[in-house]
Amino acid sequence: MTTPIEYVHGYSAHETRRLGDQADTLAALLHSGTAYPAGSRVLEVGCGVGAQTAHLVTASPRAHFTAVDVSADSLAQARARVTAQSPDAQVSWHQANLFELPFPDASFDHVFVCFVLEHLAVPRHALTALRRVLRPGGTLTVIEGDHGSTFFHPDSAYAHAAIDCQVQLQSTAGGNALIGRQLHPLISDAGYENVVVRPRTVYADRSRPTLVNGFTRNTFIAMIESVREDALAAGLMTPSDWARGIADLHRTATADGTFHYTFFKAHAVNPGDAVD
Amino acid sequence: MTTPIEYVHGYSAHETRRLGDQADTLAALLHSGTAYPAGSRVLEVGCGVGAQTAHLVTASPRAHFTAVDVSADSLAQARARVTAQSPDAQVSWHQANLFELPFPDASFDHVFVCFVLEHLAVPRHALTALRRVLRPGGTLTVIEGDHGSTFFHPDSAYAHAAIDCQVQLQSTAGGNALIGRQLHPLISDAGYENVVVRPRTVYADRSRPTLVNGFTRNTFIAMIESVREDALAAGLMTPSDWARGIADLHRTATADGTFHYTFFKAHAVNPGDAVD
Numbered sequence: 395m396t397t398p399i400e401y402v403h404g405y406s407a408h409e410t411r412r413l414g415d416q417a418d419t420l421a422a423l424l425h426s427g428t429a430y431p432a433g434s435r436v437l438e439v440g441c442g443v444g445a446q447t448a449h450l451v452t453a454s455p456r457a458h459f460t461a462v463d464v465s466a467d468s469l470a471q472a473r474a475r476v477t478a479q480s481p482d483a484q485v486s487w488h489q490a491n492l493f494e495l496p497f498p499d500a501s502f503d504h505v506f507v508c509f510v511l512e513h514l515a516v517p518r519h520a521l522t523a524l525r526r527v528l529r530p531g532g533t534l535t536v537i538e539g540d541h542g543s544t545f546f547h548p549d550s551a552y553a554h555a556a557i558d559c560q561v562q563l564q565s566t567a568g569g570n571a572l573i574g575r576q577l578h579p580l581i582s583d584a585g586y587e588n589v590v591v592r593p594r595t596v597y598a599d600r601s602r603p604t605l606v607n608g609f610t611r612n613t614f615i616a617m618i619e620s621v622r623e624d625a626l627a628a629g630l631m632t633p634s635d636w637a638r639g640i641a642d643l644h645r646t647a648t649a650d651g652t653f654h655y656t657f658f659k660a661h662a663v664n665p666g667d668a669v670d
Numbered sequence: 671m672t673t674p675i676e677y678v679h680g681y682s683a684h685e686t687r688r689l690g691d692q693a694d695t696l697a698a699l700l701h702s703g704t705a706y707p708a709g710s711r712v713l714e715v716g717c718g719v720g721a722q723t724a725h726l727v728t729a730s731p732r733a734h735f736t737a738v739d740v741s742a743d744s745l746a747q748a749r750a751r752v753t754a755q756s757p758d759a760q761v762s763w764h765q766a767n768l769f770e771l772p773f774p775d776a777s778f779d780h781v782f783v784c785f786v787l788e789h790l791a792v793p794r795h796a797l798t799a800l801r802r803v804l805r806p807g808g809t810l811t812v813i814e815g816d817h818g819s820t821f822f823h824p825d826s827a828y829a830h831a832a833i834d835c836q837v838q839l840q841s842t843a844g845g846n847a848l849i850g851r852q853l854h855p856l857i858s859d860a861g862y863e864n865v866v867v868r869p870r871t872v873y874a875d876r877s878r879p880t881l882v883n884g885f886t887r888n889t890f891i892a893m894i895e896s897v898r899e900d901a902l903a904a905g906l907m908t909p910s911d912w913a914r915g916i917a918d919l920h921r922t923a924t925a926d927g928t929f930h931y932t933f934f935k936a937h938a939v940n941p942g943d944a945v946d
Binding site (some may be wrong): 518540542543545546547549572575576578579582583589591593596597599600636643649650651652654656658 | 749816819821822825848851852854855859860863866867868869871873876877896903925926927928932934938
């Protein structure tokens with residue numbers, strides 16, 4: 395989204411692939427329970443390269459989607475991806491800022507937000523802005539991670555320090571990699587009602603090789619590895635400590651390792667009161 | 671269990687009540703999926719005051735249970751509790767050491783172990799010993815927590831330090847409060863097959879007042895508070911830092927707080943190979 399902060403995950407081709415892998419592996423976990431009725435008007439804000447959009451249109455083939463992102467390049471990739479996968483999907487694409495959405499009040503029945511609030515300096519403002527375009531009684535769905543939920547076997551202070559680099563860099567950029575645990579108070583404070591938050595936990599061990607590869611290695615560790623240059627440039631770790639941290643993270647993806655991460659999925663209703 | 675270590679949680683009346691509260695609040699979470707057929711022979715080791723036994727006999731009213739604990743006092747409480755609740759339950763009570771079980775080889779179809787391995791210096795030895803009394807093809811069910819899974823809002827370094835006191839004291843006593851994440855390799859290494867481990871996550875916010883009271887306050891925070899004297903005597907924290915840590919934990923149980931903890935439940939099969 396357009397905010398005064400830098401998008402910490404970057405926009406490289408490698409990053410695009412990583413986000414695609416992540417969405418595919420996690421789709422069942424994150425999207426279960428989310429299906430919109432035929433004809434309903436659904437807004438996805440911060441669609442990025444369409445990783446989640448692709449799953450949304452599959453789960454709700456007869457809903458009318460509006461996908462918004464601030465990056466024209468990401469939007470083009472998202473459109474190409476979703477059109478190739480689901481040629482009949484009803485998606486309208488808009489380049490726009492979350493805080494200045496080009497839609498009349500109460501334009502949507504449902505709003506879907508995934509991995510967006512973590513990048514915003516004041517996520518409550520975004521949630522409040524979204525209430526304007528959501529009709530009274532319409533629903534909000536939010537999915538976010540929380541890097542503080544990460545633990546693993548064998549344990550390693552170096553591995554935790556490497557993860558903390560990502561948390562610190564995202565914080566310095568104005569975001570919050572620990573936002574998952576805050577969803578309930580954040581959404582409640584923004585004026586939504588009937589707020590329900592549920593953890594969606596990824597647990598990987600050798601009995602789940604698809605998750606070990608798809609999540610532990612290719613999603614989580616790849617994400618941490620992607621901030622190496624920034625972490626070292628900021629002096630957050632020494633190169634040798636960093637290398638040990640990454641090696642220890644990979645160790646958790648070997649035969650006797652285990653890995654745990656929790657996403658949070660929130661559902662809430664817009665009461666339709668005046669938005670302040 | 672009889673081990674060369676002290677049972678870190680203690681044996682006070684308050685502690686008995688805490689363990690009872692914990693079991694009642696968590697019963698649905700921990701016991702779902704566990705039901706034994708009529709006539710099957712089920713061994714529960716480390717039954718303590720019967721908190722889990724009470725749920726086992728409710729879920730499997732026609733199975734034959736054998737409940738073992740090293741403490742005669744705990745066993746008497748367990749017997750009184752289960753008999754009062756389920757007069758028709760088929761439970762045989764035995765005071766015994768897990769490592770010297772007074773049963774012939776292959777006496778049981780199923781073994782159930784809850785919150786026991788965390789107190790053992792070498793949990794793999796216990797798992798190996800249990801294979802002797804479990805028939806080939808019989809199943810093992812293990813439930814353990816992992817204090818490293820704890821995170822909350824608002825975050826607090828003092829609160830984490832107070833939790834770490836419990837982890838350190840349990841480690842000093844020869845146990846492991848972080849054992850949940852290790853269940854898969856531990857059970858596999860002990861020779862069991864088809865090992866499947868699933869996280870069972872407790873997440874509490876103000877939309878779940880029963881969990882906030884029953885788990886966050888009366889189970890988790892009460893457990894941490896119970897080690898105050900030992901933590902201060904060991905010099906692990908100053909009294910004022912401890913007080914702040916406990917206050918910050920209670921803060922997570924107020925209106926805009928959230929709390930997350932993960933238990934792990936494992937299921938495995940005894941292949942019936944020679945036990946080494």
